[in-house]
Structure formats: C-alpha cells, structure tokens
Amino acid sequence: MKRPRVLIEEWLPAAAIGVECIRERSTGQQPPDKRLHVWWARRPLTASRAAVLGSVLPADFPKEVFEKLLGFWGTSKQLIAAEEYLNYARATGSKVRNPHGIRAFRATLRSEHVEKAHEAAKKLWRDHVTIIDPMAGGGSIPLESARLGFKTLANEYNPVACSVLEATVDYPFRFGSALVAKARLWGAELRRRFNKRMEKFYPPHGIIPPHCYIFARTVPCPDTKHHTPLVPDWHLLKPKSGTRQVARPHVDKKHGTWWVDMVKIGRGAGQISEAPPPSYDRGKGISLFTNHQIDPDWIKAKAQNGEMRSAMYAVALKTTQGLVFQPPTPDDLEAVTVAERELDRLRAGWEKANVIPTELYPKVSSDERPRTYGMPHWADLFSSRQLLCFGTLVENLVGMRGEILQSEGHEVGEAIYHLLCCSIDKFLDYNNLLCTWESHYCPANTIRQVANSFPC
Numbered sequence: 195m196k197r198p199r200v201l202i203e204e205w206l207p208a209a210a211i212g213v214e215c216i217r218e219r220s221t222g223q224q225p226p227d228k229r230l231h232v233w234w235a236r237r238p239l240t241a242s243r244a245a246v247l248g249s250v251l252p253a254d255f256p257k258e259v260f261e262k263l264l265g266f267w268g269t270s271k272q273l274i275a276a277e278e279y280l281n282y283a284r285a286t287g288s289k290v291r292n293p294h295g296i297r298a299f300r301a302t303l304r305s306e307h308v309e310k311a312h313e314a315a316k317k318l319w320r321d322h323v324t325i326i327d328p329m330a331g332g333g334s335i336p337l338e339s340a341r342l343g344f345k346t347l348a349n350e351y352n353p354v355a356c357s358v359l360e361a362t363v364d365y366p367f368r369f370g371s372a373l374v375a376k377a378r379l380w381g382a383e384l385r386r387r388f389n390k391r392m393e394k395f396y397p398p399h400g401i402i403p404p405h406c407y408i409f410a411r412t413v414p415c416p417d418t419k420h421h422t423p424l425v426p427d428w429h430l431l432k433p434k435s436g437t438r439q440v441a442r443p444h445v446d447k448k449h450g451t452w453w454v455d456m457v458k459i460g461r462g463a464g465q466i467s468e469a470p471p472p473s474y475d476r477g478k479g480i481s482l483f484t485n486h487q488i489d490p491d492w493i494k495a496k497a498q499n500g501e502m503r504s505a506m507y508a509v510a511l512k513t514t515q516g517l518v519f520q521p522p523t524p525d526d527l528e529a530v531t532v533a534e535r536e537l538d539r540l541r542a543g544w545e546k547a548n549v550i551p552t553e554l555y556p557k558v559s560s561d562e563r564p565r566t567y568g569m570p571h572w573a574d575l576f577s578s579r580q581l582l583c584f585g586t587l588v589e590n591l592v593g594m595r596g597e598i599l600q601s602e603g604h605e606v607g608e609a610i611y612h613l614l615c616c617s618i619d620k621f622l623d624y625n626n627l628l629c630t631w632e633s634h635y636c637p638a639n640t641i642r643q644v645a646n647s648f649p650c
C-alpha cells in the first residue's frame with residue numbers, strides 16, 4: 195500500500211528522548227502507571243509517546259511543536275547539554291544543581307499543541323487515525339496514545355497484562371479521579387475489617403504497634419545441628435548520613451541458642467566500631483556456633499528437606515524519634531505460634547475455596563531460587579502468619595464484593611474490586627519470605643509501609 199512518509203522515518207530526537215527515558219527510570223520517581231502492578235518489558239512513556247506521534251505525524255511536522263508534545267522542558271540540544279553536564283559532575287564527584295527542568299512524562303500537554311497534532315494527522319489520514327498496539331503488555335503505548343486523544347486499541351493475551359492494562363489505561367479515562375476516591379474509601383473498609391481480625395496476632399509494644407518484624411532464615415549447623423541464622427547484613431539502619439545501627443548476635447553454645455542486642459556503630463560508650471560479620475554471603479553460610487563455613491549444598495539440601503526455618507530477631511517500632519529496634523518479646527514469639535495454629539485451622543478450607551494458592555512454582559522459570567531453597571509451591575513463599583494475612587485479605591475482599599457492586603453499580607463496583615485486588619498484590623510483594631530488610635530506607639518517613647496494615 196502506498197502511504198505518506200511519516201515523521202519517525204525522517205527525523206527523531208533520539209538522544210534527547212534517551213535522556214528523558216533515563217530520567218523517567220530514576221529510582222522512586224517512576225510514573226504512576228508503573229507502580230500499580232509489576233509487568234515486564236514496559237517501555238518508557240516518553241519513547242512511547244514519541245513512537246505514537248512520530249508514526250502518525252507527517253514528515254514535515256514542526257520539530258519544535260513535536261518536542262513540546264513530548265513534554266521536553268527545553269530543546270533537544272539543551273536536554274543533551276544538561277545531561278552531559280550532570281555526567282561530568284558525576285564523573286568528577288562535584289556537587290551541582292540539577293540542570294534539568296520537569297520530567298517529560300509529568301509535563302502537562304498544551305491543548306494548542308495537541309490540536310496541531312490532530313489537524314496534521316487528520317490531513318494525512320483523514321478520519322482514520324487509530325493507534326493499535328497488538329502486544330500491549332504494561333500499556334505504555336496505549337496510555338500515551340490515549341493521553342494524546344487518539345482512538346486507541348490495545349490487545350494482549352496474558353491475563354496479568356490484561357488486568358494491568360484495564361486498571362492503568364482503561365479506568366482513568368473511563369471513570370476519572372472519582373474512582374480513586376471511591377477505591378480509597380472501600381480500601382479503608384477492607385483495612386478496617388482486616389485489622390479487626392488480625393490485631394490479636396500483632397501484640398503492641400506498650401502503646402506502640404510494631405512497624406515491622408525482621409527475621410533470619412536458619413539452617414542446622416553441620417557440626418552442632420543447632421539452628422544458625424543466615425544473615426547477609428546485620429544492619430538495622432544504615433542512613434546515608436547519621437548513626438548506623440546493627441543487631442549484634444550472641445550465642446550460648448551449651449544450650450544451642452542465639453539472640454541479638456541492638457547497638458550503634460561509633461566511638462561512644464557501648465558502641466561498636468563496625469557491623470558484625472555477615473553469616474551468609476553468596477550462597478555460603480557461617481555457623482554462629484563454630485565459625486565454620488557452611489557449604490551452599492548443605493544449605494540447599496536442608497531447605498529442600500524442609501529443615502530451613504525462620505527466626506524473628508528484631509522488631510521495629512515507629513516512634514516520633516524515628517525507628518526504634520527491640521529484640522522480640524515473648525508475646526511477639528507467642529503471636530507467631532498462635533497465627534500458625536490459626537492457619538492450620540483454616541488452611542484446608544481456604545485451599546478448597548481457592549483463597550490461598552495451591553499451585554506449584556513453575557519448573558521452568560527465570561528464577562529457580564524458590565525451588566532450590568525449598569519453596570516448591572507459591573504458598574511456600576509465605577510464613578504461616580503472612581499466609582494468614584493473605585487469606586484473611588482475600589476472604590474479606592471476596593466477602594465485600596457484593597456490597598461494593600450493590601453500592602457502586604456493576605461497572606464502577608467491578609473497577610473498585612479490581613483495584614483492591616491489585617492492592618492485595620502489593621501487600622504480598624512486601625510481606626513474603628523473600629523480602630529483605632532495606633536498612634538504608636530511613637529515616638522513618640521514607641520507610642515503605644503497605645496500607646498501614648500489619649507488617650508480617
């Protein structure tokens with residue numbers, strides 16, 4: 195078919211788009227559509243918008259308007275110069291003010307620029323401008339196309355990606371911000387019901403509810419057979435500036451037990467000069483009881499034989515002075531046992547009702563570690579108390595579905611239900627056995643806490 199030449203075939207400010215794509219990927223600064231749910235191979239929004247516009251605009255479309263439509267804070271040349279300046283500063287270790295303006299994906303689109311694009315596209319294609327992404331994945335291309343106001347179609351065959359597409363690309367345009375407020379209200383109700391059922395499994399420390407529990411995986415020491423912790427880093431707090439705090443392990447070799455106390459790194463009274471050595475590094479362990487190395491194959495064999503355990507060694511409390519760490523109290527430890535018993539009581543029914551997963555972790559996977567470390571089922575990725583939270587959340591949300599649909603109507607109700615399902619996924623991301631304690635995420639106000647619910 196003979197078709198007109200389009201802009202992307204003629205010219206594209208690729209280097210400047212690259213600069214904005216890097217800025218878009220900055221840690222903690224990613225666009226909101228990337229945060230709701232994980233999807234792989236998501237394209238940056240700036241590149242997606244450039245691809246959409248470049249494919250429908252004529253080759254002679256004004257370059258300066260194109261750059262404005264991409265959301266650039268300056269010209270391509272200015273963007274590249276600013277990035278080079280930053281790279282130079284990074285290389286020389288000098289501190290400079292950020293020379294960049296607003297990130298492209300955040301910039302508000304100006305209606306006169308969008309109208310110009312629509313006029314030009316219409317001239318070229320008459321009324322047939324439709325953007326189709328036949329393999330839409332996480333939806334960067336359809337999202338940008340819809341933001342520009344083009345008729346947009348997205349196709350995808352993976353159910354997870356379809357769910358992400360619906361929630362992040364379809365809902366915002368269909369329901370607007372009213373959906374956010376409603377989803378928040380129902381989310382608060384879900385949290386209230388969940389907290390009511392779960393609070394007995396999370397005893398407060400005085401008047402302070404725990405913010406987080408830190409566990410170590412343990413295996414039997416090859417020589418003594420006492421369970422010894424595998425801890426790659428004993429830091430509890432590792433701020434960029436300020437005092438570091440660690441858990442310091444102690445052992446009672448006679449009774450085969452270990453425990454920690456909390457100390458600061460420094461030169462003051464009671465402080466220690468450096469963190470205790472890790473008891474786990476790149477697959478190998480070190481026994482606290484003998485100081486001998488533990489072979490990686492021993493650790494894997496013990497894990498696959500169901501002999502790897504978890505031991506709580508610190509509780510983080512969120513106070514007005516920031517995070518305070520304490521060793522677990524007998525109540526903390528007892529609560530874990532009570533939760534285990536409660537899960538045992540509910541488990542068979544929950545498995546039958548598909549409330550918690552029964553599926554095997556895939557045999558062919560890009561990450562074999564769950565199987566290698568004794569977690570052949572998806573459910574094995576959670577401790578008993580975490581699984582109890584998982585099941586309680588699912589059970590409560592499924593129970594609320596009828597109420598939500600009745601109160602909000604079918605269409606909006608289903609959208610709210612869908613978003614709350616995504617919130618459970620987020621909860622699971624931060625409450626499973628594979629989570630690591632991020633000691634550099636401090637002070638307390640930057641520590642991630644999911645839905646203000648119980649950290650398990």
Ligand SMILES: C[S@@+](CC[C@H](N)C(=O)[O-])C[C@H]1O[C@@H](n2cnc3c(N)ncnc32)[C@H](O)[C@@H]1O
Nearest residue numbers: 235236237329330331333334335350351352355
């Ligand atoms: C690289 S990702 C897509 C990235 C996306 N276009 C974007 O701009 O962010 C490829 C997607 O194509 C989907 N896919 C692969 N084969 C497909 C098919 N035959 N039909 C529909 N989707 C397919 C995959 O599930 C995956 O989500």
